[in-house]
Amino acid sequence: FGDIMFNPLVDSFEKLSDSEIEGKIIDLSRKFWMTHNPSVQQQISVILEMYKEEAKARRASAMVQRTKKNDDDGDSPLDNLINVS
Numbered sequence: 001f002g003d004i005m006f007n008p009l010v011d012s013f014e015k016l017s018d019s020e021i022e023g024k025i026i027d028l029s030r031k032f033w034m035t036h037n038p039s040v041q042q043q044i045s046v047i048l049e050m051y052k053e054e055a056k057a058r059r060a061s062a063m064v065q066r067t068k069k070n071d072d073d074g075d076s077p078l079d080n081l082i083n084v085s
Helices: 018-034 038-073
Strands: none
């Protein structure tokens, strides 16, 4: 994460579960559309993007872990595609 954003209104993501992150995204999206103040929408948008990036990073990390586990188990989907005679 080279571009870690900082916002004093956002706690550390490490303390939040994946479902809490998703809940925050839903809540902030709802609040974004409830307000008609462009300044508030901009602030919500920045924080919302931070949560979305965290969720995306967690999904990518989970996918890498699953792929690594499958490789370690010898269950790679490519195993049956490669035939060396």
